[in-house]
Amino acid sequence: MKNIIYTIMAISICLISGRMLYSVIGGLPASLYGMIMYCLLLQLGWFNPDKVQQANQWGIKHMGICFIPAAVGVINHFELFQRHGYSIVAIILVTTFILITFVGILAEKYLTKRSKPAVDAEDY
Incomplete structure (x- = not known):
C-alpha cells in the first residue's frame, strides 16, 4: 500500500x-x-x-481501459477514415518505423558506450 x-x-x-x-x-x-x-x-x-x-x-x-475513448473518437469520425484511411495507415507505419529506428540507434549508442569494459594498463 x-x-x-x-x-x-x-x-x-x-x-x-x-x-x-x-x-x-x-x-x-x-x-x-x-x-x-x-x-x-x-x-x-x-x-x-x-x-x-x-x-x-x-x-x-490495465492501460487498455484508457484507449476506449480513442476508439469512440474513431467511431465518431469514421467518414474521415473512409476518405483518408490509406494515408493515415501509411503515416502511422512510416512514423512508427522512424521512431523505432531512432530509439534503437540511440539505445545502441548509449548502451554500448556504458557496457564497454575498462582497459587495464597491464594489457599494453
Missing part, C-alpha cells in the same frame, strides 16, 4: 511540475513534460524504481 501511495505521489508531482513547465514554455503537452520529468527523476535516482515498479506494471497491464 505504501508503494502505491509513493507511486501516485511521484507521478502527481511530475504531472503538476509538467503543467507548470507547460505554462512557462508551452510547445509540448503538459502530460508529456510530466512523463519526461518522471523518467529523468527515475534515472537520476530521486524516485526509487523498486518502489514504483509494481504500481507502474499494474497501470501498464
Whole structure:
C-alpha cells in the first residue's frame, strides 16, 4: 500500500511540475513534460524504481481501459477514415518505423558506450 501511495505521489508531482513547465514554455503537452520529468527523476535516482515498479506494471497491464475513448473518437469520425484511411495507415507505419529506428540507434549508442569494459594498463 505504501508503494502505491509513493507511486501516485511521484507521478502527481511530475504531472503538476509538467503543467507548470507547460505554462512557462508551452510547445509540448503538459502530460508529456510530466512523463519526461518522471523518467529523468527515475534515472537520476530521486524516485526509487523498486518502489514504483509494481504500481507502474499494474497501470501498464490495465492501460487498455484508457484507449476506449480513442476508439469512440474513431467511431465518431469514421467518414474521415473512409476518405483518408490509406494515408493515415501509411503515416502511422512510416512514423512508427522512424521512431523505432531512432530509439534503437540511440539505445545502441548509449548502451554500448556504458557496457564497454575498462582497459587495464597491464594489457599494453
